[in-house]
Amino acid sequence: MRTHIGYLLIALLLSTHAQAEPDLPEEFHAAQPKMQLYMAYAEFKMAHYDVARKMWLHITGKGSGEAAFNLGILYEQGLGVDQDIPKARDYYLLAAEKGSRAGAYQVGLMHMNHPELVSAETATHWLTIAALDGDEDAADMLKSINLGDDAEDDPILKVRQLIAIGEVDQARELLIEMSEASPPDYVAMTRLAWLYETGLGVEQDIHRAGELFKIAAEGGNAEAQYALSVMYETGVGQLKDTDLAQYWLQQSAKQHYQLAVEKVGENGVSLP
Structure with missing residues (x-):
């Protein structure tokens, strides 16, 4: 598979920027990459893009x-930078x-949303690798590409597509409907919380995001559990509470949520 020249150039840019960022805190420079990811994620959650x-x-x-x-997310959504879809594509690649x-x-x-930027062959290649690594969403997406299915039978996939093409109002309405169903869809509730936290297509509401993450976390959603742990760690969206931050981090890691597992390992804590 031929390497795309765009992300080769970005790789060089990453290497150049990695030399020094004098205005970043010293503790960030001293931290290991896993902890640096966590610190950057916390800054993102506080809208310090x-x-x-x-x-x-x-x-x-x-x-x-x-x-x-994550850099791709910034450029795709125009968070702290001018929206640049081709640059986002290069970062994702x-x-x-x-x-x-x-x-x-x-x-x-x-x-699926910008076929002029990513060929079916390229998409199939990377989705296959992700699916073989256990990513069920990638496997579903791969099926959609190969069989030409639409997203009607997969509401979460439909939501992601709607957000990607800018139809955030429609996506939000679908997420609210799924979140308020009986029983509630905690995956949808977690996606809705992200919309409120980032302010993507809605008025930013950290308090509401915190409420939704907490409900979804208590309902067993590992992604929400991790997000809630960060809120308790940073004091954004929840009152700062180190014990609760560790508790929800552990709950997420027990479900093998990758970011939580990495953070637990970084802390040198073994799962019970």
């Missing part, structure tokens, strides 16, 4: 794939190349 971007640009080694994925399952999935989503 420029700081998060600089941190992600600095991260090298094993954390560089997830850093590239770089992330996939560096082993990020999230990056591989996003390459597939890019194909």
Whole structure:
């Protein structure tokens, strides 16, 4: 498979920026890549997009794939930077190349919404790798590409597609409907919480995001449990509580949520 020249150039940019970011805190420079990812994620959650971007640009080694994925998010959504879909595509490709399952999935989503930027062949390649690594969403996306299915039978996939093409109101309405169903869909509730936290297409409401993350976390959603742990850790969206931060981090890690597992390992704590 021929390497895309765009993300080769971005790889060089990442290397250049990694040399030094003098306005980043010293503790960030001294931290290991996994902790740097966590610190950048916390800055992103507080809407400090420029700081998060600089941190992600600095991260090298094993954390560089997830850093590239998050940089793609910034450019796709225009958070702290001018929206640049081709640049977002290049970051997602770089992330996939560096082993990020999230990056591989996003390459597939890019194909579905911007086929002029990502070919079916490229999307199929990366989605297959992610699916073989256990990513069920990637497997569903791969099926949609190969069989020409639409997203009607997969509401969460439909939501992701709607958000990607800018139909956020419709996506939000679908998420609310799924969240308020009986029983509630905690995956949908977690996606809705992200919308309120980032202010993507809605008025930013950290308090509401915190409420939704808490309900979804208590309902057993691992992603929400991790997000809630960060809120308790940072004091944004929840009152700061180190014990609760560790509790929800552990609950998420027990379900093998990757970011939580990495954070637990970084802390040197073994799962019971």
